[in-house]
Amino acid sequence: MSTQIERERESETETESEADAVTELPSAQEARMRKKAEARADREERAREEAQERADAEDSYHLKVFRYDPEVEGKMEPRFDDFHVPYESGMTVLDALIYARDTFDSSLTFRHSCRQAICGSDALFVNGSQRLGCKTQLSDLDQPVRIEPLPHSEVEKDLVVDMEHFYDQMESVEPYFQTNDLPEGELEEQRQTPENREKVKMSTRCIWCGACMSSCNIAAGDNEYLGPAAINKAYRFAMDEREGEDMKQHRLNIIEQEHGVWRCQTQFSCTNVCPKDIPLTEHIQELKREAVKSNLKFW
Amino acid sequence: MSQSYDRGLVEDFGRWKEFSAGMWAWVFHKFTGWVLVGYLFTHISVLSTAVSAAGNTRAIEAQNDVYTVVISTLESLLVVRILEVGLLAVAVFHILNGCRLLLVDLGVGLDAQDKSFYASLVLTGAIVVASVPTFLEGVF
Numbered sequence: 001m002s003t004q005i006e007r008e009r010e011s012e013t014e015t016e017s018e019a020d021a022v023t024e025l026p027s028a029q030e031a032r033m034r035k036k037a038e039a040r041a042d043r044e045e046r047a048r049e050e051a052q053e054r055a056d057a058e059d060s061y062h063l064k065v066f067r068y069d070p071e072v073e074g075k076m077e078p079r080f081d082d083f084h085v086p087y088e089s090g091m092t093v094l095d096a097l098i099y100a101r102d103t104f105d106s107s108l109t110f111r112h113s114c115r116q117a118i119c120g121s122d123a124l125f126v127n128g129s130q131r132l133g134c135k136t137q138l139s140d141l142d143q144p145v146r147i148e149p150l151p152h153s154e155v156e157k158d159l160v161v162d163m164e165h166f167y168d169q170m171e172s173v174e175p176y177f178q179t180n181d182l183p184e185g186e187l188e189e190q191r192q193t194p195e196n197r198e199k200v201k202m203s204t205r206c207i208w209c210g211a212c213m214s215s216c217n218i219a220a221g222d223n224e225y226l227g228p229a230a231i232n233k234a235y236r237f238a239m240d241e242r243e244g245e246d247m248k249q250h251r252l253n254i255i256e257q258e259h260g261v262w263r264c265q266t267q268f269s270c271t272n273v274c275p276k277d278i279p280l281t282e283h284i285q286e287l288k289r290e291a292v293k294s295n296l297k298f299w
Numbered sequence: 300m301s302q303s304y305d306r307g308l309v310e311d312f313g314r315w316k317e318f319s320a321g322m323w324a325w326v327f328h329k330f331t332g333w334v335l336v337g338y339l340f341t342h343i344s345v346l347s348t349a350v351s352a353a354g355n356t357r358a359i360e361a362q363n364d365v366y367t368v369v370i371s372t373l374e375s376l377l378v379v380r381i382l383e384v385g386l387l388a389v390a391v392f393h394i395l396n397g398c399r400l401l402l403v404d405l406g407v408g409l410d411a412q413d414k415s416f417y418a419s420l421v422l423t424g425a426i427v428v429a430s431v432p433t434f435l436e437g438v439f
């Protein structure tokens with residue numbers, strides 16, 4: 001495994017400092033500490049061995065994980081590491097990565113937080129498709145399970161990519177409610193009809209994971225293209241009747257610019273990969289039609 | 300984090316095995332569209348041999364004017380007949396998938412976009428196979 005070198009170095013430094021400590025303070029306390037440390041190291045080693053044995057013996061999953069670290073010499077050249085993770089029923093790709101990191105290689109780096117498909121931080125490229133690690137069952141995948149960082153974004157380290165550009169595109173469509181169509185009375189609520197809520201329902205579900213943007217061949221070639229998630233965000237507000245006509249026009253102006261909806265070539269990649277099942281292509285197409293309608297004039 | 304590793308275009312091309320229906324439809328549509336444009340030019344250049352043949356009544360009656368000679372020479376070649384079958388395939392797919400794209404633009408049947416792509420392929424295949432006897436007639 002890749003970290004062998006590192007681990008060796010670690011243990012070297014550990015023994016060194018221990019040796020120093022022993023010569024300086026040969027107290028009973030030190031001896032106890034050393035014994036404990038040895039026992040701990042033993043235990044960890046045993047756990048690792050056991051895990052390896054278990055992985056060899058039973059049902060284990062073979063992961064091939066993309067590794068790259070620009071800051072460590074010898075890891076600057078991207079490569080794939082193999083991990084054999086003992087399978088437990090219900091195990092997701094994220095679970096397997098966490099296991100691999102905690103058991104085999106603590107330098108393995110990836111983002112995750114909620115583990116329930118709502119924070120949007122673990123979109124990965126798994127077996128050739130953008131998926132959320134925490135929402136993808138290992139049992140649905142062929143082995144070896146190839147895990148890579150999202151394509152079409154710069155890799156920072158291992159599975160971590162730079163999301164800045166994606167966030168910029170999201171911000172550029174003004175992803176917040178705004179209106180100059182306020183109801184009478186200061187404390188009056190801004191009500192939405194159930195039908196209108198139903199219309200925007202799916203579009204509100206975006207978790208900003210970036211899977212769609214990464215899958216999009218057009219976004220890959222045109223860095224300025226707003227991308228499916230940002231357009232979907234624009235849809236969510238443009239279709240919200242509470243924002244009023246002026247605001248809708250403003251939103252259509254944003255999405256019909258040169259690198260807006262018209263770049264979409266209806267490849268359906270985004271719709272296929274969206275972990276929240278948002279019908280992205282449908283929303284983009286509807287905005288195209290809205291944009292045409294608002295520009296058509298019959299004199 | 301000043302450096303980062305850009306995996307570049309090479310790997311993008313390596314992804315074709317992972318394309319889904321909509322992506323293939325797009326690739327094929329581009330390809331067939333440009334083949335049709337290419338054909339349009341050859342078509343015009345072949346047909347324009349008629350310009351120099353025009354008015355030469357005796358040659359036309361004897362069927363040895365430039366235009367007739369060019370056309371009958373081309374049609375006697377097996378390659379040309381096979382290319383014609385290919386052209387039909389390309390045109391039929393482009394038209395069928397073009398209709399599919401029009402429906403997609405209208406927001407009709409978006410859930411079945413992959414099925415309509417497969418349907419375009421199957422229909423294209425069937426039409427092309429059915430046309431083979433006509434296209435290859437008399438060339439052997």
Ligand code: HEM
Binds near residue numbers: 332336
């Ligand atoms: C009934 C016949 C045809 C139909 C229904 C049709 C339909 C379409 C449609 C819907 C598009 C897609 C535009 C898009 O959304 O990207 C397209 C693209 C294209 N068509 Fe056709 N087409 C037909 C005939 C032709 C012919 C005869 C030619 C060539 C002379 C041609 C050349 C092209 C090209 C080059 C493109 C690609 C443009 C691009 O780069 O996106 N088409 N066609």
Ligand code: SF4
Binds near residue numbers: 209232273
């Ligand atoms: S639209 Fe779907 S795939 Fe795209 S960022 Fe939002 S949740 Fe992720």
Ligand code: FES
Binds near residue numbers: 111113116121132
């Ligand atoms: S960990 Fe939050 S979406 Fe997967």
